[in-house]
Amino acid sequence: MSPIQKSGTFHLGDRPVHRLGYVAMQLAGPGVFGPPKDRDAALAVLRAAVESGVDHIDTSDFYGPHVTNQLIREALHPYRDDLVIVTKIGARRDDKGGWLPAFSADELTGAVHDNLRNLGLDVLDVVNLRVMFDTHGPAEGSIADMVEAVAELQRKGLVRHVGLSNVTPAQVAEGRGICDIVCVQNMYNLAKRDDDAFVDALAKDGIAYVPFFPLGGFSPLQSDTLNEIATRLDATPMQVALAWLLHRSPNILLIPGTSSVAHLRENLAAGDLVLSDEVLRELDSVGKAA
Template identity: 50%
Template sequence: MREGGQELGGTFPLGPRRVHRTGYGAMQLAGDGIFGPPRDRDEALRVLRSAVDAGVDHIDTAQFYGAGTVNELIREALYPYPDGLAIVSKVAARHGADGSLLRFDEPHQLRQGIEENLATLGVSSLAAVNLRMTDRSAAPDSRFDAQLAALVTAREEGLIEGVGLSNVSRRQLLRAVAQTEIVCVQNLFNLADQRSMDVLMECAQRNIAFVPFCPLGWPGEVRHRILGNPAVVAPAARLGAAPAQIALCWLLDLAPNILLIPGTRTRAHLAENLAATGTGLDDAARAELRRHFPTPSI
């Protein structure tokens, strides 16, 4: 157990707010393929309520999760929202009628996406909205600048409190911070995929929240590479923790600006994820994890 028993891993700034370092990612509440309604609607509502009851004050969502279904669940479960709850969304994508994920990232479409989030969630403002890049290497700078400007305008008009980025390179992050304040960056990052280490370190230097998505890896083979790896399983057994708790604790231990948003469809897994903040890595566990999951040179 960490000294002081910091609730949900302590806190870190998210724009003008300060939130617990362990939040909740709502993506898994959608149906398979992030499309359509959840497998168990009643359990989805209970998961959301249990998260807030446990002290979660940061929920990550998107209008395109379940084609609006997930935002509707959040509203049904939690409205009127408790004071201090930061709801963060993302724009630049939407689902086609067949469930395929399509780009929706022209500046006027980004504005539409923000307004759809607000309407479905029943709020007048969001804590932050992330500009989700489809391909971090393909977008011309002028296009990126125009997309960013659309979010800045929304912030100036009070529709969002902060501008965030998702799936960006360090170069794009630096281009963005040269134009406006960035409150969070959400990139793929976990033990098995540390390619965004340079982005994480840049965020840490600038006191920007870094929010890793898929913190336990993508479902399937990649997730097994983490949760089934002896370097994770052995410390978990020795410390009386689940492998997922070790993987999440590694992230909390890595940098103080990391905000976790592990997602789940069940209350049992929710409780396990939130309990990761009470799992302290010892030096032996850290050394074992470094050997099996070496940090890339920057």
């Protein structure tokens, strides 16, 4: 059994996916802006991911912009029937790579059509609405108008399932009053544990939780405890951090990103790690100390 198969499955709406997936974000240039430094290497990573059994790829047309979606299409189209491509809307880039809100009905509609065109699809499997009240984390405020705009695109048959990103529990509740919400994508990892109760509540409702920056993001996780446990398990610290997330809750879907085939395989091997109750308790202390 492969590491991906060992990780188990969960669902995105009516689509079952393995819990180890891949995000294409790092295939764009520095700062997720512009083309990759090595286009052939980027294409190779995408093909290696799917060949390894990955059936959940996360992307957005504002990565680049347009870069990662065009790479996915070049590398993988026509797509395997079991491949679920999840994209995000709600933001745009300025000419210097800055991240700006883009969640008017017209902007959201245009973003869906951009994703469809660049991915070569007639309908998007899952669209995550990225809420941009605060670029750096969730901030309260009504999201009803923007969710309604995405729900209208769903009614038109352009979107199968709707998810939310960078949101609070209250915003998810508001969104669920408008349409089904199949996943939440927020920042969460071994050290960043603000969403602990949120993860558990979503699990009870059968909603997937997809942590972005599962390895810490632009400031990789640093912990003596994590390093010591990794040495004992003959694994890398990042593999242990990913394995902890797989153990944390069955509704967590992982999408670690990389631009390297070797690093991709290292990430996916986290599915082989079995963490004892003692190790899990030690790792839990990392989050409590952060």
